Amino acid sequence: MTTARELMSTDVQTARSSDSILEVARKMAEADIGALPICGEDGKLKGMLTDRDIVVKVVAQRKDPLSVHAGELAEGVPVVVQADDDVTAALTAMAQHRVRRIPVLEHERLVGIIAQADLARELDHKQSAGVVEAVSED
Numbered sequence: 001m002t003t004a005r006e007l008m009s010t011d012v013q014t015a016r017s018s019d020s021i022l023e024v025a026r027k028m029a030e031a032d033i034g035a036l037p038i039c040g041e042d043g044k045l046k047g048m049l050t051d052r053d054i055v056v057k058v059v060a061q062r063k064d065p066l067s068v069h070a071g072e073l074a075e076g077v078p079v080v081v082q083a084d085d086d087v088t089a090a091l092t093a094m095a096q097h098r099v100r101r102i103p104v105l106e107h108e109r110l111v112g113i114i115a116q117a118d119l120a121r122e123l124d125h126k127q128s129a130g131v132v133e134a135v136s137e138d
Helices: 021-031 051-059 087-097 116-122 125-136
Strands: 035-039 045-050 101-106 109-115
Touching: 021 035, 021 051, 035 109, 045 051, 045 101, 087 101, 087 116, 109 116
Parallel strands: none
Antiparallel strands: 035 045, 101 109
C-alpha cells in the first residue's frame, strides 16, 4: 500500500490568513506555483488559495490587493487527506472534488501536499489518468 506520505511534497510554501493578497501573489510568483495552502495563526489549515482566486475574487472585482487578506478568500472546508491514508484516498478525493492538489495533514497540521505532477511521477498512467480526466472536465 502506497500512502499519501510517500507521494507528497514536503517543502510546502504556505500563506497566513493575515497575509495580504499582494504578499501571497508575490510568494506564488517567486516560487513559480499556482496555489498555496492558507494557515491560520494557530498553524491549522484554513483553505487553499489559487492564482485564479486572486484574479477572479480580487483583481476582476477591482479590490485592493493590499487590503484583502488571504483568510478572506478561504471558503468552505478544504479537501484533505491524512498522511497515512492509502493513496487511493487522495486519488478519489482529487477526482471527486476536481482539485489539482490536495493538502496532506498529520495531527491536524499540514505536513505536505500532493499535486497532479506527483501522481504522474510516482504512479502508473492508469492510476493518475483518472484524476487528470476528472479535474479537466468542463
